[in-house]
Amino acid sequence: MFYFSIFFQYASQYLKTRLTYRGDLIVEIFSDFLFQAVNLVFILVVFGHTTLLNGWSREEIIFIYGFFLVPYAIFSSFFNIWDFNDRYIVKGEMDRVLTRPIHSLFQIVIERMELESMFGVVTGLVIMFYAGNQLGLELSWYDPFVFLFMVIGGAFIYAGIFISLASISFWSDSKTDIMPMMYNIGNYGRYPVDIYNHVIRFVLTWILPFAFVGVYPSAFFLGRTEWYGYAFLTPVMGVIFLSIAIILWNSGVKRYRGAGN
Amino acid sequence: MNVIEVKELRKEFKSYSSRSGLSGAFRDLFTRNYKVLRAVDDISLQVKQGEMVGYIGENGAGKSTTIKMLTGILTPTGGEVRVNGMNPHKEREKFVQTIGVVFGQRSQLWWDIAVQESFRLLKKVYRVSDEDYETHMKEVIETLEIEPLLDKPVRKLSLGQRMRCELAAALIHNPPLLFLDEPTIGLDVLVKMKIREFLKKINQKYKTTILLTTHDLADIEALCDRVVLLDEGKIIYDGRLDQLQKNWVEGKEVRFEFQHPVELGSLEMVSSQFDVKWRQGERSHQWIAMVDGDDDTVSKLMSQVMLNHSITDVKINHVSTEEIIRNIYEEGMSHG
Amino acid sequence: MGNFSVYVEMIRIRFLMMLAYRTNYYSGILIYSINIGAYYFLWQAIYGSQESIEGMSVTQMTTYIAVAWMARAFYFNNIDREIAQEIQEGKVAIEMIRPYNYLGIKTMQGLGEGLFRLLFFSVPGMVIIGLAFPIDFSNSITVWLLFIVSIIFSFIVNTQLNLLTGILTFFLLYNTGLIRGKRVVIDLFSGLLLPISFYPMWAQDIMGFLPFQAISYIPSMIFTEGFTGAEIYSALGIQLFWCFFLIIPIQLLWVIAKRQLIVQGG
Numbered sequence: 001m002f003y004f005s006i007f008f009q010y011a012s013q014y015l016k017t018r019l020t021y022r023g024d025l026i027v028e029i030f031s032d033f034l035f036q037a038v039n040l041v042f043i044l045v046v047f048g049h050t051t052l053l054n055g056w057s058r059e060e061i062i063f064i065y066g067f068f069l070v071p072y073a074i075f076s077s078f079f080n081i082w083d084f085n086d087r088y089i090v091k092g093e094m095d096r097v098l099t100r101p102i103h104s105l106f107q108i109v110i111e112r113m114e115l116e117s118m119f120g121v122v123t124g125l126v127i128m129f130y131a132g133n134q135l136g137l138e139l140s141w142y143d144p145f146v147f148l149f150m151v152i153g154g155a156f157i158y159a160g161i162f163i164s165l166a167s168i169s170f171w172s173d174s175k176t177d178i179m180p181m182m183y184n185i186g187n188y189g190r191y192p193v194d195i196y197n198h199v200i201r202f203v204l205t206w207i208l209p210f211a212f213v214g215v216y217p218s219a220f221f222l223g224r225t226e227w228y229g230y231a232f233l234t235p236v237m238g239v240i241f242l243s244i245a246i247i248l249w250n251s252g253v254k255r256y257r258g259a260g261n
Numbered sequence: 262m263n264v265i266e267v268k269e270l271r272k273e274f275k276s277y278s279s280r281s282g283l284s285g286a287f288r289d290l291f292t293r294n295y296k297v298l299r300a301v302d303d304i305s306l307q308v309k310q311g312e313m314v315g316y317i318g319e320n321g322a323g324k325s326t327t328i329k330m331l332t333g334i335l336t337p338t339g340g341e342v343r344v345n346g347m348n349p350h351k352e353r354e355k356f357v358q359t360i361g362v363v364f365g366q367r368s369q370l371w372w373d374i375a376v377q378e379s380f381r382l383l384k385k386v387y388r389v390s391d392e393d394y395e396t397h398m399k400e401v402i403e404t405l406e407i408e409p410l411l412d413k414p415v416r417k418l419s420l421g422q423r424m425r426c427e428l429a430a431a432l433i434h435n436p437p438l439l440f441l442d443e444p445t446i447g448l449d450v451l452v453k454m455k456i457r458e459f460l461k462k463i464n465q466k467y468k469t470t471i472l473l474t475t476h477d478l479a480d481i482e483a484l485c486d487r488v489v490l491l492d493e494g495k496i497i498y499d500g501r502l503d504q505l506q507k508n509w510v511e512g513k514e515v516r517f518e519f520q521h522p523v524e525l526g527s528l529e530m531v532s533s534q535f536d537v538k539w540r541q542g543e544r545s546h547q548w549i550a551m552v553d554g555d556d557d558t559v560s561k562l563m564s565q566v567m568l569n570h571s572i573t574d575v576k577i578n579h580v581s582t583e584e585i586i587r588n589i590y591e592e593g594m595s596h597g
Numbered sequence: 598m599g600n601f602s603v604y605v606e607m608i609r610i611r612f613l614m615m616l617a618y619r620t621n622y623y624s625g626i627l628i629y630s631i632n633i634g635a636y637y638f639l640w641q642a643i644y645g646s647q648e649s650i651e652g653m654s655v656t657q658m659t660t661y662i663a664v665a666w667m668a669r670a671f672y673f674n675n676i677d678r679e680i681a682q683e684i685q686e687g688k689v690a691i692e693m694i695r696p697y698n699y700l701g702i703k704t705m706q707g708l709g710e711g712l713f714r715l716l717f718f719s720v721p722g723m724v725i726i727g728l729a730f731p732i733d734f735s736n737s738i739t740v741w742l743l744f745i746v747s748i749i750f751s752f753i754v755n756t757q758l759n760l761l762t763g764i765l766t767f768f769l770l771y772n773t774g775l776i777r778g779k780r781v782v783i784d785l786f787s788g789l790l791l792p793i794s795f796y797p798m799w800a801q802d803i804m805g806f807l808p809f810q811a812i813s814y815i816p817s818m819i820f821t822e823g824f825t826g827a828e829i830y831s832a833l834g835i836q837l838f839w840c841f842f843l844i845i846p847i848q849l850l851w852v853i854a855k856r857q858l859i860v861q862g863g
Contacts, residue, residue: 002388005385006385006386009381009382009385010382013371013374013378013382016374016378017373017374020373021771023769024769024771024772024773024774024775025774026774027772027774027775027778028773028774028777028778029774030774030778031774031775031777031778031781032777034778034781034782035777035781038781038784038785038790041785042785042790042791045791045795045796045797046643046791046795048795048797049643049647049650049651049795050643050644050645050647050650052645053642053643053645054642054645092367093367094334095329095334095364095367096364096367096368096369098332098333098334098353098357099332099333099334099357099360099362100357100386100387101354101355101357101358101386101387101388102354102386103354178624178625178628181625181628181629181632182628184632185628185631185632185635188635188639191639191642192642195638195639195641195642196634196635196638196639197634197638199634200631200634200635200638203631204635254336254350255336256334256335256336257274257335258325258326258329258334258335
């Protein structure tokens with residue numbers, strides 16, 4: 001309860017600040033749209049030169065992309081920790097965080113949230129409904145609930161991977177360029193993983209399980225029964241990866257060296 | 262009851278050294294040299310409730326590291342820490358509720374939003390009730406004279422204004438223990454005085470225990486009865502400030518300004534019954550006597566000298582705390 | 598330009614700074630390889646049974662992607678964000694009174710970073726990728742030389758665009774949105790993700806008027822020998838044109854920004 005009220009307190013403060021710099025807010029929302037469009041353009045251009053991607057149609061790939069946008073939007077609204085090392089470790093802001101009576105990771109989440117990224121949920125749903133319509137998909141009563149679990153699972157996986165990467169900063173003081181690259185790798189989970197060779201497929205399923213934030217859960221809604229097993233693993237993988245990340249984080253905090261040493 | 266109870270506290274850091282030059286840097290790519298650095302070396306310390314303790318030492322002596330261990334930011338390598346009856350880093354979230362922290366070089370406040378909005382957020386974070394906030398903070402805001410700053414965003418404040426707001430922010434939950442790390446750094450004399458007065462006041466009123474690190478020894482002189490001196494991670498002095506002065510300074514320094522040039526021989530003759538060392542000042546008229554003895558001896562010496570030589574000016578110098586501490590660091594604690 | 602050695606020193610310092618971070622580069626190469634590998638399979642699936650698309654074979658396409666990402670390691674830098682941060686923190690006012698050109702220094706820092714990544718990242722990375730995937734390295738020295746000239750131009754154009762977005766912070770106060778937007782646009786329109794020849798004609802026409810193709814498309818096409826003969830020289834001409842043309846808005850905005858800085862006192 002306390003964490004909820006703190007969350008809303010921060011969120012309202014955040015909106016107040018953001019609305020003061022409306023210009024930047026609009027540009028940012030626009031650049032988010034642009035980012036979403038870029039990937040759509042990529043799919044469209046590619047399918048300008050081919051009709052099937054390893055047996056998957058254009059609309060199916062677009063549907064997967066639409067699904068991906070929803071957990072991704074939630075992730076990018078709350079887990080802006082790609083610059084954690086710079087912002088909190090090098091500049092010593094972590095000192096301040098650790099002197100407050102709230103879990104350190106939660107503080108960073110609420111300090112760094114970017115609620116405007118939630119617009120991605122809308123874009124994602126629109127794309128899914130468009131593609132689903134083209135494919136003639138039927139909506140069952142339980143689909144929204146399954147969708148909710150899949151989305152939460154996907155967001156947890158993303159969060160888990162990025163929190164784990166941020167936790168590395170507690171052990172190694174060197175800055176890494178891994179984070180921005182990881183955003184790229186995240187994109188490959190949006191394509192049917194059977195196009196990749198087994199090494200990359202293994203990585204995308206079990207090591208950096210981005211396939212669970214795209215193709216696997218979407219397979220459920222697309223009626224690709226051969227992938228159902230993976231699809232239902234999505235929330236499980238989400239919980240596992242987030243838990244590992246939090247354990248890593250907590251033990252990292254104990255190793256924190258402070259700034260300027 | 263002891264608010265702070267520290268036994269053989271130790272903190273070690275691995276420090277990587279880089280080789281020089283391009284080829285050295287290239288070798289660092291594969292293997293790096295490191296050595297273990299003991300920043301805090303088996304410190305033991307007790308602080309009672311209501312004490313104001315000055316924690317001083319040169320840069321890198323281990324002050325900040327100690328404070329960070331006492332506040333739960335860093336995990337100790339060894340030893341025991343109990344602050345407010347808790348283990349700071351183990352029960353961090355519960356523990357920090359009972360302390361206030363001000364880092365002079367780091368802001369607690371949100372840069373973009375008005376000061377009172379920051380206070381409101383912190384009030385939520387520390388779960389302070391409306392009544393408590395009203396009664397307590399009203400007074401803090403009044404004493405620190407920050408009322409007119411409350412609706413300004415932090416980035417528009419001057420350093421002195423910001424620092425006063427930082428102090429208020431650290432006291433929102435009225436903590437029984439306050440850690441101040443360089444709270445007066447870069448501030449002008451007036452603001453410094455205001456802050457010192459305020460700290461004295463809350464110490465008297467709420468029996469707030471204060472642990473303070475600073476480079477400005479005037480802060481310590483104005484506030485602290487007790488000082489803890491740190492050197493290379495070890496405590497080299499822990500006791501009353503006036504005791505430190507008394508122990509260290511043996512006698513006084515008297516500066517005579519004579520009307521005519523005076524020879525050393527004649528001065529030594531007139532002062533032969535005293536334990537005194539003479540030293541030529543900047544000019545031939547000026548002589549400085551280092552006297553070993555109490556005030557009585559000093560005044561006797563002065564009258565003896567003045568009987569034999571006419572003077573234009575005479576001055577008794579007290580050795581400043583700063584000088585004492587500089588001497589301690591230069592010569593070690595052997596006199597103490 | 599003032600004292601030339603200051604700028605050389607800046608390159609060196611940034612280079613050494615980057616060298617200090619070592620773990621970075623082992624993991625970096627690995628992740629770049631996964632990235633390029635995934636692209637390789639994606640393109641194989643896209644090609645399916647087709648021999649070539651828009652005159653490019655699968656091998657050429659793989660080479661294109663690999664070299665485009667490796668060249669990116671060289672021209673890419675964050676000086677836009679650095680400038681924005683220094684403006685917000687008020688550090689630029691101090692930089693102004695130093696006896697050098699602030700934008701020049703920023704460019705040199707970017708160059709130091711780029712050279713570092715080129716040597717310790719792109720070159721070994723390219724060797725590893727060359728072993729793992731079928732990649733066509735040209736055996737003509739001229740192609741390699743022209744490619745080097747071309748990525749130098751890439752660096753200049755990309756850095757100029759970064760300077761431009763950075764300076765805009767003076768007028769926007771907050772411009773994370775703009776910086777992010779610019780990055781997305783560059784990824785798409787520079788030809789990093791897709792060769793520009795894959796786009797529909799109308800889109801290609803529009804991109805012809807924009808500076809972005811000078812960043813990634815041109816050097817990658819030269820490297821994969823997608824451009825030949827006179828095509829190469831006209832492409833280099835386009836890059837050169839943008840290098841000079843972009844100086845105009847940068848200088849203009851910089852002069853206005855400096856004036857504003859003097860009036861407001863930072």
